[in-house]
Amino acid sequence: MDTDTKGTPLKDTARPLDAAAVLALLPSRPRVLALGEPTHGEDTLLEVRNALFRQLVEREGYRTIAIESDCLLGLAVDDHVVSGTGTLDEVMERGFSHGFGASAANRELVRWMRDFNDGRPRSERLRFAGFDGPLEITNAESPRRALIALYGYLAAHVDADLLPCTARTLDRLLGPDERWTEPAAMTDPARSAGRSAEARELRLLADDLVAVLDQQTPHLIPATSRDGWDRARLYGRTATGLLRYHYWMADTSPDRMTRLLGIRDAMMAENLLALAERGPVLAFAHNSHLQRPKSTMRMWDHPLLEWWSAGALVNARLGEDYAFVATALGTIRHRGVGTPPPDTVEGLLYALPEDRYLVDPARLAAALGDTPPVSRESPWFGYASLSPAHLTDIDGLVFVKDVPER
Template identity: 25%
Template sequence: MSSPSRVRAALVDHSLPIPRPGSDVSERSSAGSQRQSDGTGEVDSAPYPPALADAEIVGLGEATHGTRECFRHKARLIQWLVADCGFRTVGFEAGAAAATALDAFVRADPVDDAPDSPESSLAELDMWQWQTESVRDLLTWLRRFNRGRPAEEQVRVHGVDLSAPSTPAAPLGSYFERVDPDTTGSDAFRAVSNTTVPDDEAERERTLDDVAAAAATLTDRVEANREAYQRRSSPEAWRRARHFCRVIEQATEWARVRHQQPGPHPEGMAARDRFMAENALWALERDSGSGVALWAHDSHVGRGTFDDGTVWADATAMGERLSAELGDGYRPVGVDFGQGSFRAVGAESGDLGTFSVGEPAERSATAAFAGVDDAPFLLDLDAAATDERLSDWLGEPRRTRCVGSVFDPTADEGVGYARTDLPATFDYLLFLPESTPTRATGEP
């Protein structure tokens, strides 16, 4: 069995020290943009592995949805993927329809009535997780990067997550107003846009059947009028409208599955991640550059199953489906942290708050990572898995921090950790010595 000191030495050998962000994304953006226009493409001096540059999709995880250091490091990594590696798509764990506001902002798109500020674009998401200064500053940087570039060289932003079946009706309706206004008054469009999912099972099934039929009708209309619609808009706008029809179908099926049982359950989460993977692959097909940087929770980006101790722990994750489709073209990066504070929704109160955790659990991977002096660092798990000093240690599932949107500070110590086969789940792991809460936009 490997001793702690032997494990620590091996971890050091397979880790890349990552400089702490010395400034926010916005503070680096002007200099970074100038270097890009000069053709050097350099954003900062942080070292990142070539395997990430060569990927088709890089999954960027997070141990919590509320750790500021994680968000800042991910923003910087996205800058590098965009400026140095030619990535032209950023995907978020956010609804596909609502995220159109982010895309319109970073492209300053007059056709899509672009929001005039990153804050207003983030407000469209209605998600506290992303309404932070780190994401705001990243969007600002992307907008500056896009300025003056032709449309085919600009970075696009897409949401890969699901929503209520009616939510995609808003951007789809805006498209129909441009190309075929009569469609917005059709029975099919009204059936989608006016839908709420009933609590009564029989009524819910009837409603979802009606929405599914309406979505099929809208899909047929978009397909049948492809040439005319593209003349009145653009091929890209048509493809996005076609995708929104598909998102309605996804949301309808997801609503049907997740209401089959009371409360969260494995089938509901598995369906969600199946559709998230489908949407990420759609974004990759549309990408005009070298790949997609995909921002989501560790539980979604990792290969295999969730392994997080929840009722859906055995559900197949988005990352497993992307890996099955892309092989080495998919590179997931997990995140862990030693101790500190983060934002989450309290399990009992239901309110958004700040929670703190102390030193990591004994014999957890987190504790071993915390013993490495050079944190923050990026651990190459592929290389580490071939090191005989780590063969025993990495040969069994290990615990790393894992907190979703909801946190129960009164739960047992095991809650707040995932137990997973690290090399099988992630290619790299970013370890942060400390977590501090994300800062909401508008906070001083």
């Protein structure tokens, strides 16, 4: 099938992939331009990202690149690309979560960002950010790092009598980090510390510390810097988000996992919105974190889980200032993902001759006419196929024909 019933060629929906082609699909340059991937861990997809983001930075003035990685660890990467702090090896080892620092394509991205900034005025330098919470698949981080950093910032710049507690009190309530990071708590709520008396008191104190930060903004920005204040806000968002996440880890209701997924994406959304206050942002994450419709997942013995993604939340706030370009792919043969069936979106696009290109989703939906494709069944849990129903909710579609084995 290469035409619809009206004879419109599917090839006419595709064009070469570059920054100009992406922006031509949009009514204006968005404040947040998000690029999704259907699977993690494939450098071919990250190389496509690097090439596209480089063009958007150099030609369209984007000055922040944010990826799905720990927002606190990412501060070390940002210091490196902006100021040259630390070595490339050090920031790749300690500046990423989820094992993403081992990626050669991520390493090349950081190296290029540092080279781009060399010799530029600070106001024109490219910034890096992680926008995920400090959350791994098997556990959530202790709130210690974020809470202590927030407290330290405030203690250094506001009167002590404005603070709701002392550093010693926080340390006592936090206790050993192991009580927070217990991997068994992900599947056994009884192993979570999130509803202990100490955790409940910490939630109140964290809220009060964030309130002090907000109330003292007119003093804190000139006394420190906008960057320093922004980081303190990040610490506050992360501390309150982690404490909320741990609270729901201890929940025993059927909605527990849905709550956790929603909290994670809400943390991502708040980080993206804060970055967008600083200027235009390029974001990169899994398609499911960036799409406008509700995200879904099947996990263990749970029924289908549904929650609003970070992209849906940001889109609700920014409207046309948010754009989402999804990525679909044909094969990942070393993962058992072979040639897509011809009656799927991926199968139709796989029949076109180019190796990678940009598709106009609106034109593709029109070309498909009254015979919509079926959903592709993923043979590997780590790859999520494109839902045909989502075509009208994305602004652009990058198609990569084959992901070669490394």
